[in-house]
Amino acid sequence: MNLNKWLLALTCCMALFTATAVFASDTIQIGRQVKVNGKVLDTQVEISRDGTTLTSTRAIAEALGAKVSWNESRNTVEIHRAEDTMTFDENQSSYANYVSLLLQGRYSLKIEIIGKNLGARSDTMVVFADGYVDVPENTDYQKLFLLLLADQIGDLPLAKEQVEFWSNKELAQTYVAGKYMNDRLEGWSGLDARFGLLTKEGGKLSLSHILSIHERDSVSIGKYKPQ
Incomplete structure (x- = not known):
């Protein structure tokens, strides 16, 4: 047992x-x-x-x-959810945060006038802006960046002509010198470095965000009117 x-x-x-x-x-x-x-x-x-x-x-x-x-x-x-408070950190893609970083110099708004195109578009003034490459891709912040650049040009004499904004200095210099050749069906691949176009016709300013050779968006706000 x-x-x-x-x-x-x-x-x-x-x-x-x-x-x-x-x-x-x-x-x-x-x-x-x-x-x-x-x-x-x-x-x-x-x-x-x-x-x-x-x-x-x-x-x-x-x-x-x-x-x-x-x-x-x-x-x-x-x-x-805390409805009365809103916080941002550096990793958030927020309009307010991005503008704040622009104002604090996180993204460069410096421009350099390369010169007039010596090719077919002799009325075009080419401007280089290195800060564009740091802007988040495929976002409205690219348009905001372009808008701030255009406003920075202000009443400079070059604003009376057609102004192109470029993100690559060497390609912009090649374009101005006219020392480039078409290397694809759409033309010269270096044109992909263009990201903005400012024109003035009859006292009307127009600003376009260039997405590709065949595609661009109009930036219509304030003094900038649709083309």
């Missing part, structure tokens, strides 16, 4: 140990990180067997600028 009791106790202990081991292995640590807006959360992260990432709800919510509260009566965690 005593032997049977001993075997029964041993069996129960083994079963309990096995169940505990299985439960403990439901989540594992593999060094996974959670980033919110480019910043790693300083909080514990676990991964379930099905690959689900488990971490602090509060840490994520607060990193997003939300308010977290505990509703004891409903046994519920409540997350509320």
